[in-house]
Amino acid sequence: MTTTQTDRTTVDVVETDHRVGALRVALRTFVANKLAVGSLVILILIILFCFLGPFVYHTNQTSAQLLLENQPPSPQHILGTSPAGRDELGRLMLGGQSTIELGLAVGLLASTFGLIWGTVSGFVGGFVDSVMMRIVDALLSIPFLFFVILLASIVRPTLWLIILVISGVSWLSTARLVRGETLSLKTRDYVIAAAGFGTPRWRLIARHIVPNVLGVLVVNGTLKVADAILTFAALGYLGLSIPPPATNWGEILAGGVNNIFDGYWWQLWPAAVLIVLTVLAVNVLGDALRDVVEARLSQR
Template sequence: MTTMAAGPASASDPSQPEPTQPGHLQGKPRSLFSLGFEVFVQNKLAIAGIVVVVLALLFCFVGPLLYRTDQVSVDLSSANLAPGAGHPLGTDGSGYDVLGRLMVGGQTSLIVGLAAAAIATIVGTVWGAIAGFFGGVIDGVMMRIVDAILAIPILFLLLFLVTIVRPSLPVMIFVIGLTAWLVPARLVRGESLTLRVREYVQAVRVMGGSSWRSVTRHIMPNVIGTVIVNTTFQVADAILLVAYLGYLGLGISPPATDWGAMLAGGTQYVFLNYWWLIYPAGAAIIIVVVAVNLVGDGLRDAVEVRLQRR
């Protein structure tokens, strides 16, 4: 009786684990979006910022529908009433309910902030992408224009513009938007200088594609991360600029108002200890601006996750 020598286990033996091939992918690679979203969600401060911004939007735009007050007619008999029944945050020097005024003023501040940031982002992105893509003389001329405007203090430029035109909601959006596009233009231009030498952009040129197609289809989409992050900071800056102008009495004309104008009105009674005319508007400005900046910080961390794939 002969006995066969034990040989190596057969490859088909189910009891033996199958060898793992080098370089074998265990799953589909995760997209940059999913990685960025995970990083953003892990940032608790950014999530808190989003919650605060959403609550501010609901407070300013839905609140007046639930808490109705007269923000047009002046009632001096009810001026400077302390917080109490009927007026949770008291009244101001014109008899307006401060809580209702805070909602109406927030509408102006948020609308101008969001709209001006959108204008600044669009203009700055297009300007910077064109300057960075073409380079040379075109880049030199376009960026010297940016440098010349940046040399003028933005607040001084705003003060000059609002003194020659009557402040209104569209005018403030236009003026702030067209003075805030300089920073995104410089950021996008720097990104474009790097992207224009990439293989896929060069391939468009070799295949006869137009320069406009390269800018709109390849340059601008690839700087969208930088643009989105900068947009959040533009919103915060625009809200502060509205507050500056309102505080200096150059904001939107009464009976409309904004948080800066409310704060300026309250400072007239600071020595009378009418705290309800100062703290609510001041707190609203600080809370919303900080919340928007926290969202911007979270987005910046999420966008930087793309460096892990390079």
Template structure:
């Protein structure tokens, strides 16, 4: 009888010892494509960070002997060269630094703004909710890409300014998501208990409700990284993003569009990098969504 009781209680004890995060990690690791996406993103991040050490040339270095005509991939230039004699592999590596930086930090800025607006709206409700959500609706009514194109055309932004523009105009979806989470969680027993113990609004919002809403927020942030990378690439392709000679995947595609027939490799490699990165981000977001889903 004693053994039976021990056998019955042991799994429960093991389950309690596992905790939330080990269970979450175990769920995530079951999603093979998500794990692959995470590995790919880590590798791309390392390549971007250590680009000055890995690249065989400087991003604006020119080989005077081949100026005038793009050269195909070779042992000396793995991805070929452009018409100015610049190594395409080096420029793709350096382009990863800008594209990934804009994508990541724009998504983080949008998440911060959206979380703040959504938390205030969902927690206080009433006129605060009405005002903030009407502002959100107004911004949502404005086409995002034409507005960013207009601002970029006027300001000719640096990397930091481009991050600020994209991030400050991409927070609305996160705001609505966080608002719905706060509307649901503010009525839970642990929130009432915190208020009964004298917890102020800031403590209740950011110490009790927000940690319980982190799952959807993390998933939303992850998925928005791919969107902001695509947006930055579109702006740079149109010549309204980061300006040459600083390379990004978008302006590399813009330059390569003049040589699609004579030198297609100039477009293939930055295009593949954008495709691989966005796919990896989406796989990662799918895996995180499944891991945070309580039904799993």
């Protein structure tokens, strides 16, 4: 084996050990946060409840059964029935599927597009930055609820349409946040030195900007997931969500509020508890992931 090959092998081994050490530090940081571990367990249980529950607890969620409307909890219907006679526990599972899918999709889309827009705008600067930020400011000036009501009156709402609409608003604040971080990072000595050696812009962004923005982006992305879940619940509460027989926790909550004075507690509190638990768990997990990313970056 030549000297060059030996040196290259040594470098590969050192880099591998360094990555393993960083992963261990990140895992140790996360496990040390007991509240984060508990939140992760809660999220896993909610996801299992929503996506695996229907395979164990079979219900009819496609057609109304008016003879069974507003039935209290019983062995046949563990959480009672809805005003349309559908099993409430089955509705919570079905509504949780669309709610979780929307939250994750919005968080991913908003974070990805906001990251691209913000890093390009902040790193390029000048006229390009001004134009890109004026576009963001213009879109932020549009009232979200007015836009959703107008859209709902024109087209039939679907899950993917609502995902795109919420994502189209959520990425704006992410882009501004990432731009601010990029403006700070591009003036650091190591970035200026790398640029002086002729490193291409795309490599500077990928190697020095994006990894150092991840901590803020992860926290912001989890907040976007929580915000999207709350927004979806609000749209369902206002009757602007996906039409029946599809449902979501917000729509279930709206039906429970309408019947709250009739004593039908099972139509209100389970959905409210699931929304609160999911949002709180996502927020706590986001804070913990920020600590994990920062701990890993400190090992670079």
